[in-house]
Amino acid sequence: MRKTRSPEQWRNIIEEQQASDLTITEYCQQNALSKTTFYAAKNKLKVLPDNFVRAKITKQSGIIKPQQPITLVVGKVKVSLPSTTPATYLNQLLHEFA
Numbered sequence: 001m002r003k004t005r006s007p008e009q010w011r012n013i014i015e016e017q018q019a020s021d022l023t024i025t026e027y028c029q030q031n032a033l034s035k036t037t038f039y040a041a042k043n044k045l046k047v048l049p050d051n052f053v054r055a056k057i058t059k060q061s062g063i064i065k066p067q068q069p070i071t072l073v074v075g076k077v078k079v080s081l082p083s084t085t086p087a088t089y090l091n092q093l094l095h096e097f098a
Helices: 007-019 024-030 035-045 087-097
Strands: 070-074 077-081
Touching: 007 024, 007 035, 024 035, 070 087, 077 087
Parallel strands: none
Antiparallel strands: 070 077
């Protein structure tokens, strides 16, 4: 029985094959697909070239929250500095306050 697939379904199939470690022949055999039909769909859709390398996400990262400013209080003096202030500058500033 012949199965008709939409262009979106073929796009997903082709992308799945490219993401796998299988050759087109191996992928088609494992998924009961005709190699001829696969290549015809691929050519029709002009999906990702053979030399395309798909990036894989290896680590999810969270949202980085802005750092709080550095606040120095010496007696009645309060100094607020960005969190990116270099340590050498902080050291000099603290020596001046001392």
